[in-house]
Amino acid sequence: MANVSGGDPMVDERVNRPTVEELIIKAESMKLDKDGVRAAFEHSSAPKFVAQTSSWLPDSEAVHNLMLDAVEPYLTNGGRVLDLGSGTGRLTRLVLDRFPECSVVAADYSETMRAVAAKELSEYGERLSMVDLDMFDAPWHSADLEFSDFDAVVSGFAIHHGRSFDEDKSLYQRICESLRPNGLFINLDHVAGESRRQTISNAANWRDFLDQAGNIESDRFIVGSYAEDTPISIPEHTKALNESGFERVEVPWQQMFFALYQAVKAS
Numbered sequence: 001m002a003n004v005s006g007g008d009p010m011v012d013e014r015v016n017r018p019t020v021e022e023l024i025i026k027a028e029s030m031k032l033d034k035d036g037v038r039a040a041f042e043h044s045s046a047p048k049f050v051a052q053t054s055s056w057l058p059d060s061e062a063v064h065n066l067m068l069d070a071v072e073p074y075l076t077n078g079g080r081v082l083d084l085g086s087g088t089g090r091l092t093r094l095v096l097d098r099f100p101e102c103s104v105v106a107a108d109y110s111e112t113m114r115a116v117a118a119k120e121l122s123e124y125g126e127r128l129s130m131v132d133l134d135m136f137d138a139p140w141h142s143a144d145l146e147f148s149d150f151d152a153v154v155s156g157f158a159i160h161h162g163r164s165f166d167e168d169k170s171l172y173q174r175i176c177e178s179l180r181p182n183g184l185f186i187n188l189d190h191v192a193g194e195s196r197r198q199t200i201s202n203a204a205n206w207r208d209f210l211d212q213a214g215n216i217e218s219d220r221f222i223v224g225s226y227a228e229d230t231p232i233s234i235p236e237h238t239k240a241l242n243e244s245g246f247e248r249v250e251v252p253w254q255q256m257f258f259a260l261y262q263a264v265k266a267s
């Protein structure tokens with residue numbers, strides 16, 4: 001392509017910039033398998049991306065408040081919460097702070113992430129239990145606790161690592177079994193569009209958001225997300241939840257390729 005910028009490297013970058021569709025195709029050619037995703041979360045750099053959540057998630061504070069507001073009615077008499085894919089404990093901390101009488105089981109398969117969480121959350125003492133768990137492996141097992149009778153199961157940016165509709169549906173069955181009747185499941189996550197075109201348009205909106213926020217790594221974020229994540233769409237999540245013992249599926253918030261969705265265990 002001719003150099004139309006007169007040699008300004010900043011302009012060159014814009015002119016030659018790949019389209020979002022090209023970035024997604026590149027990501028798909030670099031798709032990580034299950035072991036690759038796990039290895040990525042064991043890497044020492046993994047906690048950094050999570051620590052920056054408020055810089056890459058639109059309306060981060062507001063959507064987390066919506067999530068906590070949704071959980072509140074389900075935590076009577078203290079309450080037990082399971083945080084799936086708890087990472088460095090970012091969401092776990094929000095729950096423990098907002099509901100001082102509750103206890104949380106923080107479950108993650110990455111030793112690197114659990115080590116950071118254990119250090120960051122040490123002040124919560126017995127209100128917090130940390131568990132080594134691959135949520136997509138059945139059955140859930142821990143020597144120290146029962147995965148049953150939780151009042152709420154929460155999750156953030158982890159369930160998109162399910163490899164297919166069927167894997168997500170099996171996970172939802174396990175989540176349902178771990179909840180008390182009428183317990184809440186709520187997830188804030190990367191979701192797919194309802195069509196390829198919608199997926200590309202949602203990712204393009206996210207790139208614009210990252211650019212406007214001055215995030216120079218926007219293209220790398222898009223490639224990284226699609227190489228690591230295997231999201232399904234909201235209608236597919238709804239179907240999987242309805243077929244797994246849940247009812248009242250709702251989507252209180254959705255922007256770009258992110259959504260907050262929730263469901264209640266049928267009584």
Ligand SMILES: C[S@@+](CC[C@H](N)C(=O)[O-])C[C@H]1O[C@@H](n2cnc3c(N)ncnc32)[C@H](O)[C@@H]1O
Pocket residue numbers: 041050053084085086087088089090091107108109110113133134135136155156157158161
């Ligand atoms: C992007 S981080 C999000 C962490 C945290 N939920 C948050 O919102 O800040 C995703 C986390 O999910 C965990 N994870 C991914 N797949 C998992 C699996 N199959 N079982 C358990 N944890 C998993 C990763 O180890 C990582 O800590």
